[in-house]
Amino acid sequence: MVRSNKPILWLPFAAGGLVSALIIPVLIAITGVLLPLGLIHLPYAKLVATVHNPIVKVVFFGVIALSAWHAAHRMRTAAHDLGLGGGIFVKTICYGSAILVIFAATIALLLL
Amino acid sequence: MSRRPFIRKMRRSWWLRRRRTLFYMMRELTSLFIGLYSALLALGLVQLARGSQAWDSFIALITSRGGVIFQLLCFAFALFHSVTWFAVTPKAVPLSAPAKAVIGAHYAVWAVISVVVLLLAGRFVDGSIQ
Numbered sequence: 001m002v003r004s005n006k007p008i009l010w011l012p013f014a015a016g017g018l019v020s021a022l023i024i025p026v027l028i029a030i031t032g033v034l035l036p037l038g039l040i041h042l043p044y045a046k047l048v049a050t051v052h053n054p055i056v057k058v059v060f061f062g063v064i065a066l067s068a069w070h071a072a073h074r075m076r077t078a079a080h081d082l083g084l085g086g087g088i089f090v091k092t093i094c095y096g097s098a099i100l101v102i103f104a105a106t107i108a109l110l111l112l
Numbered sequence: 113m114s115r116r117p118f119i120r121k122m123r124r125s126w127w128l129r130r131r132r133t134l135f136y137m138m139r140e141l142t143s144l145f146i147g148l149y150s151a152l153l154a155l156g157l158v159q160l161a162r163g164s165q166a167w168d169s170f171i172a173l174i175t176s177r178g179g180v181i182f183q184l185l186c187f188a189f190a191l192f193h194s195v196t197w198f199a200v201t202p203k204a205v206p207l208s209a210p211a212k213a214v215i216g217a218h219y220a221v222w223a224v225i226s227v228v229v230l231l232l233a234g235r236f237v238d239g240s241i242q
Binding site for chain 2: 014016017018020021022023024025026027028029030031032033034035036039040041042043044045046047048050051060063064067068070071072073074075077078081082083097098101102104105107108109111112
């Protein structure tokens with residue numbers, strides 16, 4: 001059997017597709033609709049205390065990392081379909097920006 | 113073996129010409145908005161870690177007119193992503209259960225998670241600091 005490293009790329013892609021489908025809409029409803037309407041408030045101290053919980057940290061990390069990876073992998077293939085090629089440039093932009101987002105979220109969660 | 117394989121020229125806008133391919137490209141482009149919103153979440157965590165002033169500027173950003181329009185756009189694409197992802201799951205993951213049951217189960221889990229997250233967010237309704 002031919003071995004391939006592709007599952008390393010698409011397993012988090014598939015997991016990210018599922019996780020983002022299940023949770024991103026309700027998160028946007030909170031931050032993009034309920035918050036601007038004033039139906040919900042996110043005061044600094046209260047949110048810091050909430051994010052201090054390790055379970056909340058793991059959830060945030062999982063949602064952000066998997067969603068970012070999902071987007072990077074899918075945009076890479078979409079870029080190919082859009083005639084932008086699938087070379088190192090497209091890969092660097094897609095996976096590079098996902099790694100940047102995951103890195104930033106990880107540092108922030110470790111500091112919180 | 114020929115070293116000059118035939119490559120058919122295609123316009124970059126090929127997907128705009130048919131409804132099916134337009135739908136396909138819209139479906140794939142949902143991931144751009146999923147990625148952008150996850151970047152916004154990461155930015156929120158960074159600003160939270162930087163302190164209360166940075167956090168307040170982040171809140172100002174996401175409640176500004178531009179922030180809301182951006183998030184509503186993300187919301188529309190996120191909903192489209194959820195619906196199309198669930199629809200494709202029985203094709204990508206062949207299970208013995210009927211496709212309708214698999215899709216229905218996904219919608220049920222989606223509803224439960226959404227309600228649970230909204231209930232958890234209920235802690236933030238009154239605006240008290242603690």
